[in-house]
Amino acid sequence: MKSTFKKLLPFAVVGVLSGATTVGVQQYLGSDSNSSDQSYFTKSTNASFVGMNSAAVGDDFVKAAKTTVPAVVTIKNYQSRATSRASEQDLFDFFFGDPFGGRGQQRQRQQQQAPDNMPSGLGSGVIISPDGYIISNNHVVAGANKLEVVLSNKKSYIATLVGTDPNTDISLLKIEEKGLPYLNFANSDNVEVGQWVLAVGNPLGLNSTVTAGIISAKGRGIGILGGQGKATNPIESFIQTDAAINPGNSGGALVNVNGDLIGINSAISSTNGYYQGYGFAVPANLARKIIEDIKKFGIVQRGFLGVTTLDLSNDQMVAAYNKDQKATLKAGSGMFVTGFSENSGAEDGGIKKGDIITKIDTYNITDFADLSAAIGSKRPGDKVQVTYLRNGKENITTVTLKDQKGGTSTRTKADLSVSEKIGAEFDPLNEKFKTDYGLNSGVVAKNVSEGSEMAKIGIVDNYIVIEINGKPVNSQKDVEKILESYKGNVQVKFVDDYGRIYTKGFKMPN
Template identity: 70%
Template sequence: MKNTFKKLFPYAVVGVMSGATTFGAIHYYGEKAQDSEFSYFAPKNTDAKYASFNMTGVGDDFVQAAKLTVPAVVSITNFSNRTQRGRSESDWFDLFFGPRGGMPQRQQAPQDAPAMPSGMGSGVIISPDGYIISNNHVVANASKLEVVLSNKKTYVANLVGTDPTTDIALLKIEDKGLPFLNFANSDNVEVGQWVLAVGNPMGLNSTVTAGIVSAKGRSIDLLSQQSRTPIESFIQTDAAINPGNSGGALVNPQGELIGINSAISSKTGYYEGYGFAVPSNLARKVVEDLKKFGLVQRGFLGVVPLDLSDQRAVAAYNRERNAKIKGGNGVLLLQVSEKGGAEDAGLRTGDIITKVDNVEIGSYYDLSFVVGSKRPGDRVAVTYNRNGKTYTTNVTLKDEKGGTSLRSKARSEERF
């Protein structure tokens, strides 16, 4: 089995592997063409209540949506003590926030240097008692996180937890009766619908821009920089977003949260037409897990899939294995792990997964999004093709160690 992965690695990225129980996914990495560069929004140093209302007939008038959203979007300042990080971490930090204090990028700060503002981003209050959702890269390497509300009230936030796989982080400030946003069902988002992006770009607090949803389920191969098993199924929008918008809100005309802004398509680091947001359904699942368990509970099928929609991955696999696999939609199972959920349900090497819970699976990213949104112990209906015939089986998902029990570190049983 180890030899198999060594042979596949030159043209593929292998996800989480734990013994012979659970595997991540393979997708093409080496020769992928990049027409654009994708950047996080982290910039250089630079008592309302939630209410519902009837938006019937409002059309493209976003005044009420903005009034709801702005008080619930906060500015987050990352204070970092550079002496706490090694060179590799410093380089990673500078990649997103830029070198601080005029120092050369690789120069190390003095040993007694105090924590300094290292970057700024945004966050969204999602409960009246102070839970805030943001991006993992906004809070990375922080020794202190300072949160400022739209009314200028300032707090020091506690970091509840992070999930590099989705680039989501959960923070907590101590207060009551705070303005907050409700999560909408991102499955109901439609291409072409109007949206608002709210954040703190380039130090301009409480900035609201409007645009439309340009695409759904977009993968940009960005999160592989911080996770071996990234889950990317972004909402793409043309609402203007810039450095500092990371962790900010993408809302519908009703002022409901449909996404967390995370990245832009840009060669300059500034807005050039498109931004990308983590869908609210995935973000909500992550923060619920972080709040309830202290870690993210993520289910795995227990397979190594080949993305048939990735022509380069298919071609590379055919060259390496002297195979004649044809590209198309779906994912081909290159390997089914022993005692994994897929094997228990009767899936075999060579099967092609086309649906999970009746959701079309056109690519690896579709599969990782649907399965990654589930927890160990959840059952999913997997539709697959074998020798030209279509079958459906129920798979009980397992964790990366092959178990189905939920591991808990949290003290609360609450859900948002």
């Protein structure tokens, strides 16, 4: 059964089910397999570069560099199977066109397999505690079956992947060592546009590289995390900088002149895949929240506002909405409420369709990125004050945030459902399909999460799972019954979209 690609609608109503929503695309880009990280890029139509005043370079930069460099590491991602960029490149081209000017087609044809002793990709990371916790990007560690961490002093370790969050592109690793140099998180809410910063990482295979620039903007939503479906509720509110960032910098440090960590370098905007003056970093406050959740709970705790909204700052979206709905909505500032999710905290708090959200607590909401940032750092059960306009009059209400299942309590891995643990949901396979293809059982995989147990054995959306542990499955309940409270190795028999049958396995997560 062939999977189908859903085409981008000419307009979109942005669904803000949490502070974790946006649309866009991710791109894995690098030169050779031993000199590139798994960096994400967007295409920019303006390639201007803001230069740095050399007179500003002084002792402060030297001090910050000396503090930061020892705490920034190289991360080597080893993958045993062939790594192909074809599907990612196709999707990137669909949205933004070929950034290689024709070289992309050549890259798509090159399905290379790195030798076992060579990494498939290189990236950066930042030591955030003396006992070996390291923060990086999710895309730097994605797909790895071994992660090697190399310190600035060339000492090497095999790292454990503690957890990841595709929605913010953050990952947490651990190496077994003590007394390591590390960086402190700064309050990224306090960074100002125009202040000096340093970007430290390992670009293009060049270890311990320091570049300087300024904060160019805050709260940037560039549509980069949700384009391939790996981030189900992406959060984007990047710090933009003109400090040079190139492939290999991903996961590295963005620091202030005191050497405090204000962001994790994640992406660039470029027409050619290399630095053109636009770099983006995950703010430290958001990154710290994600890491704290992973360490304490094993999973990220995400609070949901429970509304679908339209970004009034986007003239094209407003025009498309007016045309589709035969409405006369005016473009401006704020988030226009178009609907609610099930068990919506916002609806419980008295918000109605047609209201315009203008503030969360003391945080002004002018566009989607603002709302993403304001809710993205919250957990289920947190209460927020929502300021909104109704018929031109300002109102304030208190909303209790919920998780996607409507709960208001934090959860641990032990509280996860079977689908959450293995990273997939399942729809029944209709009887006609079973008859046509000679199948006695089967469920269709959907919402397969990146890096999940199901994804690791090669299952993607629309593959058919026939049996689990030798037992036929015909519904979501069948899968849950077989695997609930199960411990040990799981055997999955499935059919890909070419009709080929495989049997593969994984160890059931606790």
